[in-house]
Amino acid sequence: MDAALEVVLRLLGNPVVQSSVLPLLAGLACAALLYPLRLEGLAALAGFLAAVAAIGNFGLEPLTATRKIVLTGAAAAVIGALSDFAFKSSRFSGPMLGAIFGAAALWVFATVLRQKAPLDMVMIGGGVVLLTVWLVMATVSLQLDAARAGAAGLMLGLGAGVSAVLGASALIGQYGMALGAACGGFLLLLLALGPRVGAGHALTLTVAVLSALLAAASVLLAQVPWVAVVALALVPLAARLPLPGTPLWMQPVLAAVYSAVPAAGACVLVWLQSRGWTL
Amino acid sequence: MQRFTLGALALALPLAAAAAPESYTLDPYHTYPHFGVDHFGVSLMWGRFDKSSGKFTIDRAAKKGTLDLTVETASLNTGDNDKGARPRSRDEHLRSADFFNVAEFPRMTFKASDVTFNGENPAEVTGELTLLGVTKPLTLKIERWTCREHPFNKKPMCGGNASASLKRTDFGMKYAVPAVGDEIRLYVEFEGYKD
Numbered sequence: 001m002d003a004a005l006e007v008v009l010r011l012l013g014n015p016v017v018q019s020s021v022l023p024l025l026a027g028l029a030c031a032a033l034l035y036p037l038r039l040e041g042l043a044a045l046a047g048f049l050a051a052v053a054a055i056g057n058f059g060l061e062p063l064t065a066t067r068k069i070v071l072t073g074a075a076a077a078v079i080g081a082l083s084d085f086a087f088k089s090s091r092f093s094g095p096m097l098g099a100i101f102g103a104a105a106l107w108v109f110a111t112v113l114r115q116k117a118p119l120d121m122v123m124i125g126g127g128v129v130l131l132t133v134w135l136v137m138a139t140v141s142l143q144l145d146a147a148r149a150g151a152a153g154l155m156l157g158l159g160a161g162v163s164a165v166l167g168a169s170a171l172i173g174q175y176g177m178a179l180g181a182a183c184g185g186f187l188l189l190l191l192a193l194g195p196r197v198g199a200g201h202a203l204t205l206t207v208a209v210l211s212a213l214l215a216a217a218s219v220l221l222a223q224v225p226w227v228a229v230v231a232l233a234l235v236p237l238a239a240r241l242p243l244p245g246t247p248l249w250m251q252p253v254l255a256a257v258y259s260a261v262p263a264a265g266a267c268v269l270v271w272l273q274s275r276g277w278t279l
Numbered sequence: 280m281q282r283f284t285l286g287a288l289a290l291a292l293p294l295a296a297a298a299a300p301e302s303y304t305l306d307p308y309h310t311y312p313h314f315g316v317d318h319f320g321v322s323l324m325w326g327r328f329d330k331s332s333g334k335f336t337i338d339r340a341a342k343k344g345t346l347d348l349t350v351e352t353a354s355l356n357t358g359d360n361d362k363g364a365r366p367r368s369r370d371e372h373l374r375s376a377d378f379f380n381v382a383e384f385p386r387m388t389f390k391a392s393d394v395t396f397n398g399e400n401p402a403e404v405t406g407e408l409t410l411l412g413v414t415k416p417l418t419l420k421i422e423r424w425t426c427r428e429h430p431f432n433k434k435p436m437c438g439g440n441a442s443a444s445l446k447r448t449d450f451g452m453k454y455a456v457p458a459v460g461d462e463i464r465l466y467v468e469f470e471g472y473k474d
Contacts, residue, residue: 057453062412112383168367169375221376274366
């Protein structure tokens with residue numbers, strides 16, 4: 001028994017397991033367990049939080065930007081789940097949620113922005129808000145299409161994560177990849193059960209907020225260039241590309257392939273920047 | 280009587296001046312905090328901060344003193360600045376949110392006003408270290424202390440070497456513990472010119 005526990009603990013201490021296998025399994029388990037309650041969209045948060053717990057870097061003191069991202073992501077999932085049940089989605093949902101989490105993004109990065117000169121503070125703060133509002137609006141609009149929403153979440157997370165690792169922050173990288181893996185767990189349930197599985201605001205808002213904040217953090221706290229984040233922001237658009245005549249089981253796969261293009265582009269841009277290339 | 284008082288005051292004046300607190304400004308070119316941390320249980324890796332500033336005061340008669348040290352965390356240097364074929368160097372990684380998070384917390388400070396003496400010389404300085412927004416008590420042990428005139432510019436100067444030990448997780452720097460050790464050995468060489 002002790003030997004088995006030791007193996008599990010050793011596995012949980014492995015960064016690759018922490019940011020891929022564990023969140024994938026946690027996302028899948030959460031989606032499967034909460035599917036009867038129509039809360040399977042919480043898979044993104046479950047997988048992400050499983051990784052946060054395993055990585056063990058979380059705490060409220062000091063409340064750094066990275067830790068505020070975890071709290072804001074959790075709030076997004078709760079608000080998303082509540083809005084799935086309490087409100088009928090309208091064309092104002094995206095802009096309204098975008099505005100709320102755009103303001104939250106300023107809170108997340110307040111300590112970083114305060115270090116900047118006034119003009120930089122406005123420019124960078126504006127960029128962070130714009131990125132968050134855009135990703136929330138673009139991703140939340142996929143909430144009725146679980147295949148596209150899951151695929152966008154998978155690639156937003158992986159793109160943000162790999163970019164951050166290349167940009168010198170393993171922690172932000174692990175968080176991003178965990179988000180992607182958690183969405184992978186959601187997609188596995190979708191592949192198993194078909195279109196009865198729904199993403200809703202619970203998944204799309206969580207994915208949008210976390211990926212926007214992680215991408216912004218990789219710029220502000222590591223060395224990812226803004227141009228890579230712009231490429232990453234195209235993921236929800238790529239996920240909307242048509243899937244003509246595609247069998248149901250193939251739709252998430254094809255949407256993921258579409259979404260992978262801008263996500264991979266973001267990673268390539270970070271790599272090029274690390275080699276001295278500038279736009 | 281008045282003449283006697285004035286005479287006594289004139290005699291006492293140099294003694295009073297010698298007993299007054301003296302203030303020193305740290306010389307940034309001869310003041311460097313170094314840190315050592317265990318790496319995978321294999322070796323003790325060393326790094327230092329290239330930029331720091333501050334002041335200290337010493338009152339030998341009253342056996343009191345203060346120290347105010349500010350370290351620019353972005354100036355850390357572990358000798359790995361060239362990323363070569365890798366996407367980033369170790370120093371870039373150490374500056375990121377995983378470790379020193381320099382964009383969010385660009386300075387580390389140590390403020391102390393509790394100095395214990397061993398004879399004429401300070402032996403320990405106890406104060407508060409602020410790192411990553413967390414403030415914790417820390418005692419610097421003064422291992423070497425010398426005051427003299429600078430051999431070239433003739434300015435009065437004091438300096439020496441100090442050391443301390445802290446746990447980085449106490450300051451919220453939890454990433455990669457225990458692979459990268461929790462305990463940080465801190466060594467500071469410092470020199471200051473009298474104001």
